[in-house]
Amino acid sequence: EAQVTQNPRYLITVTGKKLTVTCSQNMNHEYMSWYRQDPGLGLRQIYYSMNVEVTDKGDVPEGYKVSRKEKRNFPLILESPSPNQTSLYFCASSLFGGSNEKLFFGSGTQLSVL
Amino acid sequence: RKEVEQDPGPFNVPEGATVAFNCTYSNSASQSFFWYRQDCRKEPKLLMSVYSSGNEDGRFTAQLNRASQYISLLIRDSKLSDSATYLCVVPPPNSWGKFQFGAGTQVVVTP
Numbered sequence: 516e517a518q519v520t521q522n523p524r525y526l527i528t529v530t531g532k533k534l535t536v537t538c539s540q541n542m543n544h545e546y547m548s549w550y551r552q553d554p555g556l557g558l559r560q561i562y563y564s565m566n567v568e569v570t571d572k573g574d575v576p577e578g579y580k581v582s583r584k585e586k587r588n589f590p591l592i593l594e595s596p597s598p599n600q601t602s603l604y605f606c607a608s609s610l611f612g613g614s615n616e617k618l619f620f621g622s623g624t625q626l627s628v629l
Numbered sequence: 630r631k632e633v634e635q636d637p638g639p640f641n642v643p644e645g646a647t648v649a650f651n652c653t654y655s656n657s658a659s660q661s662f663f664w665y666r667q668d669c670r671k672e673p674k675l676l677m678s679v680y681s682s683g684n685e686d687g688r689f690t691a692q693l694n695r696a697s698q699y700i701s702l703l704i705r706d707s708k709l710s711d712s713a714t715y716l717c718v719v720p721p722p723n724s725w726g727k728f729q730f731g732a733g734t735q736v737v738v739t740p
Contacts, residue, residue, distance in 0.1 A: 557732030
């Protein structure tokens with residue numbers, strides 16, 4: 516089954532403790548991206564990747580890192596999480612990130628930073 | 630001005646009624662558009678694609694007005710299960726990789 520797999524589904528951590536949220540897709544998509552969703556603000560892009568070893572900042576990249584060493588995986592890293600990073604996170608992918616393409620979303624990660 | 634704007638609602642709709650809402654976009658070069666449905670704290674799921682003037686799928690109709698730069702979604706014969714937030718998504722008109730999202734329109738269908 517074609518899908519984007521995101522883990523964990525829920526994560527509670529403390530300020531400053533490094534964490535990684537994993538994202539993997541099995542559709543051979545070139546384009547992958549990370550979003551955070553906060554009430555009233557909608558989905559905001561954190562980082563995106565057009566291909567292996569090609570990443571770029573989205574609208575809210577501060578406090579986050581990503582890597583794209585393999586096509587299928589695009590982990591989101593919070594080196595030193597802070598409470599303002601408490602949010603619902605989604606990973607998504609599409610074939611090339613082009614103009615007629617739909618996005619496939621992972622099931623989301625609810626992160627709470629205490 | 631935001632790239633993509635939606636009325637946040639909520640639109641309170643009696644079961645069986647029709648509801649319609651819009652999504653306006655600022656980039657006149659945008660070629661395609663998508664409506665996603667999102668249930669509370671779940672991932673957005675594709676509802677409809679809009680590539681030309683419009684699209685229809687059962688009780689759902691999407692229309693595109695390029696002159697005024699908006700797309701609309703109409704839901705006929707609303708069901709309780711239609712209660713959700715509907716997101717407007719606009720892919721990049723070129724291949725720059727930045728999809729634009731509306732903040733979503735909440736629809737609540739009541740018995």
